[in-house]
Amino acid sequence: MNYNKLILFFICTVLCQTVVRAQQNPKNPLDIPLGDPFVLFDESSATYYLYGTGGTENGFVAYSSNDLNSWKKHGVVYTAKQPKSWGTKDFWAPEVYHFKGKYYLFYSAHWKENPSNELENYRIGVAVSNSPVGPFEDLTGAPLFDPGYPIIDANVYFADDGKLFLYYSRCCYEHPVSSQIADWAKEKGFFKEIEESWIYGVELAADFSGVLGEPKLLLRPPTSLTDSQSEWESRSVTSREVNRRWTEGSFLFKQNGLYYMMYSANHFAGENYAVGYATSGSPLGPFKKSPSNPVLEKNTDNGGVVSGTGHNMVLRSADGQLWCVYHGRTTKTGDQRLVFIDRMSVQKDGKLVVHGPSVQREGSTK
Template sequence: MDRNLLTAGLLLLSFSSVAQRPVIQTNFTPDPAPMVYDDTFYIYTGHDEDGEHNEFVMNEWRVYSSKDMVNWTDHGSPMSLDTFKWAEWGAWASQCVERDGKFFWYVCCVDKATHDMAIGVAVAESPTGPFMDAVGAPLVSGPGGYIDPTVFVEPNGDAWLYWGNPGLWCCKLNRDMVSYDRNFVITGSHVEKVADGVWKFIQNEDSFGGPEKLAEGKTFADYKDLYEEGPWFYRRNGLYILAYAAGGVPEHISYSVSDKPYGPWKYAGQIMPLQDMGSFTNHCGIADFKGNHYFIYHCGSLPGGSGFNRSTAIEQFDYNPDGTIPTIYPTKDGVEAVGTLDPYSRVEAETMAWSEGLKTEPNDQTGIYVSEIHDGDYLQVRSVDFGDKGADSVTVAVASALRGGAIDIYSGDCTGQLIASIKVSPTGGWEKWTTITARLTSSLTGIHNLSFCFRGKKGCKLFNFDYWKFNRK
């Protein structure tokens, strides 16, 4: 990421006004899919590789989590194309769901045997992996757009898999979540059978705002909406909801509803109208967390972003009194915190509310850490609760092969109250870690936002950063 693309004026803003769209700045994170588990909000994303592209360059999937919706921890890439020996290319959209204490991550990529897009599934014992191919082959595959899987498990145990571009397909998953009921039958004129247990929906203006095939002389603009791709399937108050990317390219987000999990569907309106966000696609997920409703989508708003370099963003919303979804517009401020960060427990450096100029890397022993730290880069965390007595020192874990540098910690932004200045000397290697403890120059009590601002020789990589921890008085 080009650090010069962020304006210098950003540092002059008070931290409370710093934008948090997108929520991840260290990597491009398209096609976000939320999952709430064990009091934690997870986002499973793709990864658009850095650089200017005229196609989707995607080789892995990534995981991020938060307990407060503002500070996000990078869990790296627990799954890639290498996870699926049958995959040829295209680590595209995905979704992870939990069932019976296991985590099933549904993905799409190209089947090297047929060169068709296919839906695969991997399984793990933890929401952050490692994930292993659960089948050893595609779960479903076929010509004509087998991409963008979405899965929903009902309270009664039924589980459904939807996918497709530009068509929309559905099957009923078995209890094992890695096979589907080939005897399942949907009746009605709204579907057609594709294979045993696999059904395709007939699209029209009543069901999805537009027909599957444009009539002669018609354009996308002639219809209210048109299902394109990226379905997101869930249930609320007894009604099944299917949100999707609509309208051809460029895309916006619309939705349809049904009183059955397999339709017929009734077009319900737009959720996020077409916006100028630097991306010609959109991909959404909707989830509840700590009493709030969240709409997750992607945009091209990160510096260096584009239609092929997309990033995850989140908006909070309230359902209308009649249960319908309101129109949601992108904001720059992001969402409010729903919790606080404990500075007296080890906090991974890759936990951030905002950053500039930084990347993250994995290590088998250390895990994920912050890298590519240069003079003027910084990371920020929000809603840090120091309590009534406060701290008197701070400990950081760092590694530097060459020059070292310094970490200045501020309350607020990098022009705020300086609370600690830590000198980082060379440690003999980029992954040769040492801990440094420094006394605080100012004590803090209560809740504060913090900025870790990095100093050193200009133009040089300074050090890597693993974790930080404040020590009580």
Template sequence: MKQPSRHSLRLGVAFVLTAICQANPVFPGADPHVAVFDGKFWAYPTHASDPKAQFHSFDFVAYSSPDLVDWKASEPILKMADISWIKDDGARNHWLWAPGITEKDGKYYFYFSVGPQNPTPSRIGVAVADHPAGPFKDIGKPLLTGGNGFEAIDPMVFQDKDGTAYFYAGGSNGAKLRVWKLKPNLIELGEEVEVATPPEFTEGAFMHEIDGTYYLSYSHGGWNNPNYSVHYATSSSPVGPWKYRGAILNSGESHKGPGHHSFFQHPGTKQWYICYHYWPSTKNEPPLTGQRQCSIQKISFAADGTISKVTPTDEGPEPAPIR
């Protein structure tokens, strides 16, 4: 029998190592919001059940994982058909995208964007469940409707340490950030807080806080373009004023248009991660076909608290169970 050459052995070892290390992408979809609930990691992306659907869906699913590596999709947690008010704008076609989630007192609050954005204005809805896997029940009316140059998209809720819940929304063609305080029930808007729109802001605002520093991160550029990227600003308050810090995630050789992300922390190791979507492509041009994918990578910080730049890679997170 012919023995394998050293070259073929090296190729075999390389293949095994690649198979072990290549954990990204972790699941299909876009605009992922990852959170930790009930001892698991939960991810809520824009769910494109049809590979030809580039940027929207007609239902939402959740992905859960015990260790950041093995992800399991749920049954639909909210279907467009179950949103009673969705046709009230008179538009012919509708779609769902860019969800966000938060938890309070054992209830889970799921916020989502509803299109079209033109000629009728986009809207944001909210649904509530007793479990992170749903099923979620829509509250029966929009939480926010766009108009007058503002696009009501990309909801994000941040609950501060004093119990105040802040609702962030906006972007796209309007490229304007708006923030409200939510009422304690988390399904009604309270007072709007006047905030500055930070430099290079397009959409997809996300807020997290570490040791008194508030990190407002967001996407810049066109969602279907290689210039899509993640930038951020910091503040001593969840509503600014903002100190612009620059871009931390840009397109790579085979990972185009990374963005619409979320940050989350492992409750045991305290390691921080970013989850984002991208187009798998080597062409530096807007993709015409294919479905976006979601990746998870560790992030690190400089001594002054700034976030180190992230390079898109297929090497995903190591298994990290929640003990």
């Protein structure tokens, strides 16, 4: 027997199995009860780390995996019970980045400095750790910056030229906007006014100490009823669910020289939460929404079991494959948000396609 050939065959078999396993769709939904999921691929350890909203009170938990299927829970990685904490509640949408040897956690929370007693006093903070599983400690005792209105859903883009950009969503809270959709809702007697959330972008200081320049408005809900985006982005209003239209949960990535900004519309707690995207030749726009929107939405109208699909991020796995990571609900899990990971592709014509929502199991109710 040629032992060298045998060893080579064994090595090839193991490698092939690893590649195949990495290319297989994870078994959706993952048995991980989190919203607003974010996955970091840590190249130093060749490990995936998953974070999201929920799992603990006033903080965040983390999970790790080597194959996007089997996940290990690491427990609490950030807690507001620390000297520099500035948040009091509603700790949402964590994103973690490995930068210059450290790990930085961006998140949203309710700011304790609230002299006018606002109900939604949200800002964005930054915490740092030497490990992807924490403990993360706040950089300062205050939010990253204060634009003068409540903001959530931080996303950071590291540009090729070394610049950093921060994207966030201005909350709907006390932000009524005039539009044909708002006029229609008033005429129908549904609502007296329609509040909106808008996505902004701004350059971020290299040491995460603040922002540079003034934030720029990048995306907002359509104002005209004849706009092709109006129907799907207004479903929470037209279904009489709530008097708000959202543009939130943004995520920016670059593919073939084009900047893609994915975003979510409609009520995060409702069945109509869905994802669209816009493209630009620059990190700060102008962005043009895709005519193929939404690219991810409920499938219950077509005999499926998934609804409330949204607040996604884009993961480039170790084998170069693009994955859309998002949360959703199933008919079995009810209001419990669970993590989904579906294959995603960008076609030759630039069109973005999410191959989901896919379901291999209806989920967990824990």
